[in-house]
Amino acid sequence: MPETHQLLYSILTSTFRIPEDEIQPQATLEELGLDSLALADLWLVIHERFGVTVTGEHAARSTTITEIVDRLDILRAEDTGAAASS
Numbered sequence: 001m002p003e004t005h006q007l008l009y010s011i012l013t014s015t016f017r018i019p020e021d022e023i024q025p026q027a028t029l030e031e032l033g034l035d036s037l038a039l040a041d042l043w044l045v046i047h048e049r050f051g052v053t054v055t056g057e058h059a060a061r062s063t064t065i066t067e068i069v070d071r072l073d074i075l076r077a078e079d080t081g082a083a084a085s086s
Contacts, residue, residue, distance in 0.1 A: 002083055004069050004072045004073050004076070006057050007049060007050070008046075008065065008068060008069055009023055009041070009071070011045050011046065011049065012032065012042075015041070015042075016032075016034065016038060016041075016042070018032050018033070023065060024065065025065050025066040026064050026065070027062065027063050027064060027065055027068060028061065028062050028063060029042070029060075029061045029062075029063055029068075030061040030062060034061065036061070039059070041082060043059055046072070050072055050075070050076060051076075051079065052072065052075035052076060052079055053075075054068070054071060054072070054075070056058075058071045
C-alpha cells in the first residue's frame, strides 16, 4: 500500500517535526530522536490514522521506517481481509 509510506512520513514531519531529509528508509526511530514518550505518541497517532495497533518488537525504538511501513501494510491487509470475510 504505497500511501502507507506517505502517511507515515506525514506523521513524522508534521506531528514530530522531523525534517523530511532525515527520514530515510533504514533510519530507526531512535536515530530520528524519538524518546519513549514520543514513541507512545507515535503509536497512538498510527492507531488513529491507520486503525491498527502496533505492538511488541515492531514498536521498538530500534525499528526502522521500512519495518514500520511493512508492518502497517501487513496489519492493514489483515484488517481488510477480516472485514471482507465478515
